[in-house]
Amino acid sequence: MASEEAGRLSVSDRISHQLRENIISGKLPPGTGLIEMDLAAEYSTSRNTLREVLHQLGREGLVTFVRHKGVVVRTLERKDVRDLYVARRTLELQALATGELQQPALLDKMLAAIRAAERALLKENWQAVGTQSLRFHQHIVSLLKSSLLDEFFRTISAQLRLVFASDPDEKRIQTPDWIQREYHICELVMNNRRSEALTAMTRYLDDSERMLLEAMSRVNRSFR
Incomplete structure (x- = not known):
């Protein structure tokens, strides 16, 4: 802020x-x-x-x-993850569909978040990798130029962090593949390739939701 x-x-x-x-x-x-x-x-x-x-x-x-x-x-549950991803799809896909893509300062922030995630990855600081990913997606929502939606997405990001923490070994969910996919989305946005960015983000969110639900199931099984 x-x-x-x-x-x-x-x-x-x-x-x-x-x-x-x-x-x-x-x-x-x-x-x-x-x-x-x-x-x-x-x-x-x-x-x-x-x-x-x-x-x-x-x-x-x-x-x-x-x-x-x-x-x-709070500790979140599976049903919370599904709700979070309904909100994510609504905001992030809308941002890519209708937001102003060519905002140089915002694009710089997206790249900075991805590069910070890469540095954290090299140090195996998995928590920081996840945090920088959340920053990247916050900047995606900011394409809408709405302070109200920005603040709402900060709450979504905070809840997502609580979901990340549900797996004691965050390394299993913060893999290099997510960083590369964020680079790809950022490149599409920078080149004003709106339709392709939407497709890439849709796949990203689908895979991310599935991965987190699987991680929560794995953790739940380990406590039985």
């Missing part, structure tokens, strides 16, 4: 944004407890403000309120 945009947000919105970003980056994995008093001290704000923030994140499906445990970062 640009600093000038952040400056226009309320205190609670700024904290919500930061906590959401911490989920996207993997700093707050599923099951992490969010303690009002500690967060109020960290962000130098009142517990009432933090309570408002946590209820907002609850409405976004990012945290849950557990009896006798308080507020924890």
Whole structure:
């Protein structure tokens, strides 16, 4: 988020944004407890403000309120994945179908995210690979030039990060193939090849959804 945009947000919105970003980056994995008093001290704000923030994140499906445990970062289920991909297809395919493709600053951000994912891959930092992939897809949605949809997709990205974390070995889902496919989509966008970009993204999302559902099934079987 640009600093000038952040400056226009309320205190609670700024904290919500930061906590959401911490989920996207993997700093707050599923099951992490969010303690009002500690967060109020960290962000130098009142517990009432933090309570408002946590209820907002609850409405976004990012945290849950557990009896006798308080507020924890949510663990997502298979049905949540299907809902997320309905939203992803709606936003990302619409962005490629109707968005303004030739936005140099945005295209630079797409490339930067992919290159950052490549650097993370070389270091075998699988969590960072996934985070940069989410950044790339955030920039795809930004082709629509809608701050409202941008903010909505940040919530989708945060929920996707929680899905990624459902597999203890994220290496199994953050493979080099996804980076190459993102490069290909980015190249199609840069060359204004809208129809081909749509086809490539459709296949990407179909394969991604299937892979995540298989990963969740694998993890569920391991606990039986």
